[in-house]
Amino acid sequence: MAVLAGEFIIAGFHPIDALVLTAERFGGLLSEGWVLKTLAFAIMVGSVMALIERSGGVDGLVHELSVKRSWVKSKRGALMPSFIAGIIVFIESSITSLVAGAIGRPFCDRYGISRAKLAFVCDSTSAPVCSLIPLNGWGALLLGLIGGQITAGLIAGESATWLLQAVAFNFYAFIALIVTFVAVWFELDIGPMRHATITPPPTIECADDRGHFSLFLWPMVWMIGGVIAFMFATGDGNIFKGSGSTSIFYTLIITLILMWGYYRYKNAITSHDFFSSSLQGAKSMAPIAAILLFAFAIGGVSSDMEVGKYLASFIGSYLPSAYLAGAIFVLGAIIAFATGTSWGTFSIMLPIAVPLAVGLDAPVALCMGAVISGGVFGDHCSPISDTTIISAMASGCSVQEHTKTQLPYALIAAGISFILFVLFGIALT
Template identity: 85%
Template sequence: MAVVVGEFIIADFSPLSALMLMIERFISLLSEGWVLKTLAFAIMVGSVMTLIERSGGVNGLVHELSVKRSLVKSKRGALMPSFIAGIIVFIESSITSLVAGAIGRPFCDRYGISRAKLAFVCDSTSAPVCSLIPLNGWGALLLGLIGGQITAGLIAGESATWLLQSIAFNFYAFMALLVTFIAIWYEIDIGPMRHAAITPPDIECEDAKGGIGLFLWPMVWMIGGVIAFMVITGNGNIFKGSGSTSIFYTLLITLGLMLVYYRLKNVLTISDFFDAAWSGARSMTPIALILLFAFAIGGVSSDMQVGQYLASFIGDYLPSEYLAGAIFVLAAIIAFATGTSWGTFSIMLPIAIPLAVGLDAPIALAMGAAISGGVFGDHCSPISDTTIISAMASGCSVQEHTKTQLPYALISAGFAFILFIIFGIVLT
């Protein structure tokens, strides 16, 4: 409905023109390589997860960490492996969510933790960590946007230096990680999270069926594959690699390696392997459709120039000490409405930097506010690919994930906004 209404407005309220625009938009989307690869990734993830489960890899992981090594013995411990994985796997936000979700699902079911809480942990570590440790596509985009402002003569210096300075002011990312850790450590459930559905535990997880290698090796192949393909697609420079291409080919190769490995281990017949792969892929079809419509809404918002319209509200009359706070809020609104942090960075950084220069405000603080706002809005948006993939990886609905994590995100954003105001006053 959002796509239909948006196209109707763009077409000057002509039903026929709106219909033609919508058809053209979806044809254009489905002709884009990165869109098709992302949709294929979503479907193949379902195959990987189902294969790991049916092979006994999930039971092997639980037995290894809970029984054999006694590392996971409580609700607190059940979510910590996902939190740690979310921080360590910073190469690509989709893979971060996938790995964290795969690790946490069996432990959450065993210790009576809702899948929504797991999705919150996956989502609250993936994008924030990727924006704090920019040795990935995020860093490449931000370096390019900052470099454009240097080329234009608005600021002087090196892109990498400015990026590192802005990371120190990425307050939302820091707050999101801190709030997530506190929510895990003290087992805090607030708002809708208290009423989130809990998946009954699988009693088979109590025995030693399967083996941890059946779970661990596919994870290693996925992480290693993304790193390798980021370097390959970037011609030796990981910063210039293609995230969508990397995760697509990584999943294809991972499925091939899993077929060989599971047959050597004799845990699945060829027939059982393809049956599980097809079942998992079929279960992810609705998620792929949600992603497709999310991309369409992003295109509609871009054509309507939503970001530029909102940015026009910031003018010369805004006191310089409050500029960072205003940029943070505006970037959050744009990211929430469009479902993309990267698109928000592309809109807001070229606006935030000239504003900071013109108002004699701290430039790095303004950059940090634009990045923080983009991450926050994307974090909360139900049409964000990161939100959708975190819900998918954790096994809960997008609607439940969105409403249950919102209170935590708002708390993190509240503290971040206060810090932007304080630092704006002090540094200005």
């Protein structure tokens, strides 16, 4: 409905033209390599997760960490492995959410924690961590955008230096991680999270009641290692220039092949069960893939309508320089929420924020940090964001429930961040 309404406006309120534009929109998306790879990634993730469960890998993980090592013994401990994984795996936000979700699902079910709480942990660590440790595609994009401002003569210096300064002012990412840790450590369920659905443990038959920890561990290692390797390969030796969608796509294909060989070697699953479970897992992810496709479409509609530029037009020279960073943070959040993309928000807002900061004699690095924080916050809350959808997918809860339950935590972090941007704006101006 949102896509049709947007196309109706773009088409000058002509119904037939709107339908034609809608068809062209989806046709164009399905001809884009990165879109097809992302949709295939969503489908294959279902296969990987189903195989890990069917083979006994999930049982093995629970036994390894709960019984043999006694690391997970409470609700607090059940979410800490996912939180730690979300911080350690910072190469690509989608893989971050996937690994954190895969680790946390069995423990959440065992200790009566909602999958929505797990999705919140996955989503609150993926994009914030990737934006704080930009040794990935996030860093490459930001370096390029900052370099454009240097080339234009608006600022002087090195792109990397400016990026490090901007990351230091990425208040939302820091606060979001702190809020997430506090929510996990003190078992805080606020707002809709108190009423989130708790999924009972799945009944899975396998030869060994405990399964084998290696059946879970090796697929995770292959996925993380594969993404890093392909990021280097697709970037011709430069991980900053690697393609995230291509890396994840080929990594999952190779992971599924290696899983078949390893699971057969360990006699954990028959070939028939392997392919049957793969198909069932893939079918379960079809609705998620459809949601992703529609999310890309509405993001494209928002871009064509130039929503970001329209909203940015409200910031002018009349705004006091001390409050510019706070205004940029709010505006960036609105744009990211409306378009479902933090990267698109960076691309729109950085070329606007830097000239404004220079013209109003406001702290440039602080305004850059506000752009990054606003993009991450809006993307974090948006129901059409790919990270939001993938976090829900990896955790096994609905996108609607995930969006609703994590919003109070995100708003707390955003409120604190806004205050910090205003205070630092006043102090540094």
